[in-house]
Amino acid sequence: MPTALITGANRGIGLEFVKQFKSLGYKVIGTSRGEWEGKAPLDGHVKLDVDSLPSIASLPGQLSGLGVKSLDLLILNAGVGIFGMLQASPPRWTTSLLAGPSDGMP
Numbered sequence: 399m400p401t402a403l404i405t406g407a408n409r410g411i412g413l414e415f416v417k418q419f420k421s422l423g424y425k426v427i428g429t430s431r432g433e434w435e436g437k438a439p440l441d442g443h444v445k446l447d448v449d450s451l452p453s454i455a456s457l458p459g460q461l462s463g464l465g466v467k468s469l470d471l472l473i474l475n476a477g478v479g480i481f482g483m484l485q486a487s488p489p490r491w492t493t494s495l496l497a498g499p500s501d502g503m504p
């Protein structure tokens with residue numbers, strides 16, 4: 399059975415990816431910053447904040463703890479969208495979108 403990891407799985411497009419890939423027969427591991435809200439069946443859950451390098455670094459260990467040795471599909475869905483003028487958006491969002499994780503960055 400192929401294994402998929404979907405970030406930002408608790409809601410929105412990520413949650414829909416969970417449902418779709420489960421229906422296609424994938425073993426689906428979902429990530430979220432908080433607790434898994436259980437809006438769809440999941441084969442495993444790990445906590446992940448894609449804006450935090452320590453959180454990202456914890457991912458392999460968390461996956462090993464679930465017995466996941468390899469991934470067949472990785473969907474990097476977690477994130478925020480900016481609509482409208484970039485200059486009108488909160489600077490923190492813009493930095494996050496353009497630079498990725500902000501902690502530990504020079």
Ligand SMILES: NC(=O)c1ccc[n+]([C@@H]2O[C@H](COP(=O)([O-])OP(=O)(O)OC[C@H]3O[C@@H](n4cnc5c(N)ncnc54)[C@H](OP(=O)(O)O)[C@@H]3O)[C@@H](O)[C@H]2O)c1
Binds near residue numbers: 410412450479
């Ligand atoms: N909806 C659209 O029309 C559209 C169009 C183009 C692109 N997109 C992109 O598609 C993705 C999903 O959009 P959506 O509409 O489903 O958004 P959404 O409903 O706001 O959901 C965003 C998801 O990303 C997670 N997330 C946000 N920041 C995170 C972080 N720092 N670390 C880990 N998870 C984080 C949220 O987790 P929490 O539950 O923990 O907050 C949530 O699960 C986004 O990257 C967005 O930019 C969406």
